[in-house]
Amino acid sequence: MPVNRVTQTPELTIDGHKLKPGNEFVASSQTASGKGKATIVYLDTLVFTDNAVAQKFFSQSFRKKALVYPQQFRKQLWALPAPYLQKISEAKLHIILQPKELLTTVAAEPAQVPMLEVRKDVWPADAKKVKYTIVVEQKPNYSTQNVLAFIPGSTQPDSFIVFTAHYDHLGGQGKGVYFPGANDNASGTTMLLELAEYYSQPENRPTYSIAFMAFAAEEAGLLGSLYYTNNPLFPLPQIRFLVNLDLLGTGDEGMMVVNGSVHPKEFALLQTINTSNKYLSQIKMRGKAANSDHYPFSERGVPAFFFYTLGGTTAYHNTKDQGRQLPLTKFKEVFRLITDFAAALQ
Numbered sequence: 001m002p003v004n005r006v007t008q009t010p011e012l013t014i015d016g017h018k019l020k021p022g023n024e025f026v027a028s029s030q031t032a033s034g035k036g037k038a039t040i041v042y043l044d045t046l047v048f049t050d051n052a053v054a055q056k057f058f059s060q061s062f063r064k065k066a067l068v069y070p071q072q073f074r075k076q077l078w079a080l081p082a083p084y085l086q087k088i089s090e091a092k093l094h095i096i097l098q099p100k101e102l103l104t105t106v107a108a109e110p111a112q113v114p115m116l117e118v119r120k121d122v123w124p125a126d127a128k129k130v131k132y133t134i135v136v137e138q139k140p141n142y143s144t145q146n147v148l149a150f151i152p153g154s155t156q157p158d159s160f161i162v163f164t165a166h167y168d169h170l171g172g173q174g175k176g177v178y179f180p181g182a183n184d185n186a187s188g189t190t191m192l193l194e195l196a197e198y199y200s201q202p203e204n205r206p207t208y209s210i211a212f213m214a215f216a217a218e219e220a221g222l223l224g225s226l227y228y229t230n231n232p233l234f235p236l237p238q239i240r241f242l243v244n245l246d247l248l249g250t251g252d253e254g255m256m257v258v259n260g261s262v263h264p265k266e267f268a269l270l271q272t273i274n275t276s277n278k279y280l281s282q283i284k285m286r287g288k289a290a291n292s293d294h295y296p297f298s299e300r301g302v303p304a305f306f307f308y309t310l311g312g313t314t315a316y317h318n319t320k321d322q323g324r325q326l327p328l329t330k331f332k333e334v335f336r337l338i339t340d341f342a343a344a345l346q
Helices: 051-057 069-079 083-090 182-199 223-230 264-276 294-299 331-345
Strands: 003-006 011-014 025-026 035-043 065-070 093-098 115-119 129-134 136-139 147-151 157-164 210-214 239-245 255-258 283-284 305-310
Touching: 011 136, 069 093, 093 129, 115 157, 129 255, 147 182, 157 182, 157 223, 157 294, 157 331, 182 210, 182 223, 182 239, 182 331, 210 223, 223 294, 239 294, 239 331, 264 331, 294 305, 305 331
Parallel strands: 035 065, 065 093, 093 115, 157 210, 157 239, 239 305, 255 283
Antiparallel strands: 003 136, 011 129, 025 115, 035 129, 147 210, 255 305
């Protein structure tokens, strides 16, 4: 799979003040490589509604400029007519101002220009010049792998309960920026391993077979689970139910079940188990969402839930998602809820 990888810690200096990478700014996942100095020009957001303003704004040269604009206008900017896109692609650098915490992801291909994302609250209102360095390596054929195991059922080995979790995250940007991914998704991967250890004990051997699937490349677009559903190791119709485990490090405010409204019978069963045992304060439901590894299975007709806990930490896709700040508030209770649910399905 193709991956756009930032290989050196990015640098950004604004009017002589050096910003802290990872905390105050990051390289965009889509960034191209770039190095140099540039004069700042701010996007006039009237270009989206006033043609005269747009023509005047894009008549200037961007060749030695750093174009600065708020995150909320990012998609609109790249949806402008081709002549305007050509102009903004001539800029030396794009700087996207993020209103809250920095968020990043994984990109397959680089954009045409270097791109940095900066917290709006650290951006000087009167900033005039920037100095920057971004080094990117494009890997067109990055190789990774899924990791799978199963425990055969005692009486119905051809029917499966499946637990899934993605074990990949965002990596880093050089040696100076690291995205730990404690909640997303070391928490779900840990739950997967705990379940594997539990069911491996002779006294806990299940009636159905239980498969444990640790997927790679979820952050790159659910590629690991998509690959598996296209190349299953056993027929997908043999899956009685699948539970995807992601973002399980909290639980102060209960748990969300994606696809809960799609499978009301199983959701009602889950609610009954929780109410009887008082595991969580609440279990909420939502409908379909292409937001984790359950989705490729669900689209193939496999009954599936995606569990994620609510409340607690809000750190997500940034350097603050660290193990030391992850409370694991209801980790044991979620584990018991999952094993009780799996038993009730068999």
